[in-house]
């Protein structure tokens with residue numbers, strides 16, 4: 001019996017929703033939970049007691065939600081994701097329960113400042129970037145929409161590294177997010193699940209039927225940790241279940257018995273390594289064995305958990321597709337496909353075809369990339385060693401599939417080779433995206449352009465073979481965290497204008513449109529921006545000792561550091577403005593003062609990305625202190641960009657930089673957060689920028705750069721970046737300045753790799769787009785000088801971006817892929 005089956009017990013009631021009720025509970029938690037008196041409590045004690053108090057308010061709803069979902073026998077979404085970039089939990093729980101004011105007042109009555117306690121929380125950074133944050137937005141939306149969902153993932157002991165700068169260069173520190181206590185998690189070791197690895201397979205006679213069984217060599221335990229996913233003020237709380245690896249008893253006993261105490265303890269560490277650390281690569285996976293162990297570990301636990309603990313005991317698995325859809329968040333969980341087949345065929349002893357028919361209905365696959373190097377492949381040697389039975393199953397899936405293709409396209413050998421799940425070169429390996437496509441009921445991209453390119457360029461044979469399998473669901477972001485929580489001042493203004501309903505029905509922002517023409521409203525909107533800039537300034541001073549200049553345009557580029565995202569293009573623009581100022585060509589008082597804010601982590605092994613971080617910081621050090629600039633340009637790069645920083649940075653932004661090479665950014669979700677918070681976008685025709693521009697209108701968006709088909713042509717014609725260098729004087733002078741060592745105390749070698757890459761390779765066409773970018777930035781400057789016009793555009797960006805709510809994304813998934821339904825009150 002698990003908590004999922006809880007029913008028929010006495011009702012659980014939440015503490016009283018009042019200041020007195022809260023204070024009573026809070027003191028009880030402090031005294032009996034933390035074991036301290038108020039007088040002796042540290043900030044951390046107070047924070048932990050507060051977190052536990054707030055979660056008490058959610059507990060009754062959680063139990064009630066589980067009971068209702070169980071009773072309704074409703075279809076659930078099992079979101080399988082190796083990453084969840086959640087952000088801090090406290091504030092989200094407070095807005096979901098509508099407790100913020102009560103808590104503020106209650107704490108104040110005890111002489112405690114809520115803001116101080118908020119700062120104690122270390123966000124669970126269990127993701128790298130867009131993919132992980134999207135998963136967090138999706139589970140938030142499903143809870144708010146009352147749709148049954150379990151988010152399954154890994155409880156990494158160390159999340160994404162903490163970034164520091166030493167002399168401007170990135171240095172990684174471990175993220176010890178659990179070290180001061182983890183008040184939001186509920187471990188359930190009694191529901192641990194064993195997971196097996198290695199060994200071999202053998203066949204045996206099962207009453208005249210030949211069957212296969214897997215004889216694994218070692219195993220670990222998956223311990224579930226449950227987290228609450230509260231819906232917004234709707235009385236629902238869904239579950240996020242993250243798995244942590246532990247050594248099994250059998251594992252260490254064996255060695256203990258042999259008297260090897262030290263080896264036994266070491267073996268335990270070996271098992272627990274599986275959930276130790278998040279791989280910090282984003283969009284360029286490393287084919288590391290531990291990563292495959294992580295992937296299999298969490299999906300094996302999750303499927304077992306759903307089948308054995310969530311479903312009723314007597315459930316007939318033939319009906320599985322009516323009760324579950326496993327949504328594969330990129331290819332990381334795809335090993336779930338052969339795992340379900342193994343359970344049905346080897347353990348439940350079903351026929352292959354019967355099992356395959358059910359399996360195909362239980363999975364759907366979302367692709368999040370267009371970069372060929374980001375498509376996961378696993379060497380057959382590795383997969384076979386770690387999961388021998390799964391490899392056999394994959395071979396069989398592939399054989400059956402290719403036989404089918406051969407029937408439809410007789411004699412088309414090349415096609416078979418192209419479509420095979422097994423690649424032969426450069427080494428024999430399993431193409432996980434192909435496996436996901438063959439097994440999935442649906443395959444989707446994450447923005448219109450991306451889904452189209454996915455069909456036409458990444459999986460063309462498959463989309464020809466199964467045209468109906470492919471669909472699009474444009475990404476979205478949760479308005480709870482990214483507007484309501486992150487931008488209270490704007491939220492108040494919006495609520496004044498359209499009422500409170502927008503938080504769960506974001507299209508209602510449209511009703512604000514006429515107010516763009518109201519001078520008084522524009523004044524209030526500007527006051528909100530100014531307030532948010534003050535708030536950012538205060539945070540950066542506290543956090544990093546950075547002071548922002550007053551009255552400057554805030555131009556922001558925050559996202560992972562990747563060459564395709566083209567942070568280098570923005571640096572070149574900054575350097576060229578600087579060069580033009582110091583050479584006397586540009587009068588610094590003739591342009592609006594700008595702060596160029598960056599936030600970006602580089603994968604620790606990605607050398608070029610780390611170089612670019614060094615360059616940004618070194619350019620900043622020179623530009624910010626050169627008196628000739630007269631404060632017209634300021635570069636700031638606060639380290640360790642994360643969800644928490646985003647929540648203060650994005651609401652303050654005037655300009656959002658979305659400047660990837662067309663055809664490379666699958667969607668982007670930062671772009672949506674900025675538009676919703678009233679920043680204008682300068683961007684290429686890429687990912688969801690395309691849809692943002694269509695919705696907000698060309699007049700309120702600064703478009704530049706080659707279009708995707710043009711990129712193809714330029715590359716096909718033999719792209720020569722040096723030609724742009726030679727022909728464009730501004731560009732040449734900017735690059736020369738970097739090459740001269742001006743940003744490295746005269747040392748020409750420091751940034752030589754960047755310069756030479758730009759001049760001789762430039763895979764992402766930075767130089768080709770430079771001129772167009774500079775011209776768009778000139779339009780930005782001119783537009784910003786027209787204060788009223790700019791504000792009008794900013795308001796229209798907010799009013800027209802309701803489409804980008806992740807609630808809408810969820811309805812699209814439900815409609816096109818999942819066919820699940822909300823469970824409403826009985």
Ligand code: 7GP
Pocket residue numbers: 128129130131132134281282283284330368369374446475665666667668669687
């Ligand atoms: C990202 C994409 O780069 C971004 O464009 C998209 O908005 C986001 O997913 C959510 O769909 N991809 C990743 O973060 C990632 O790790 C692995 O992709 C293939």
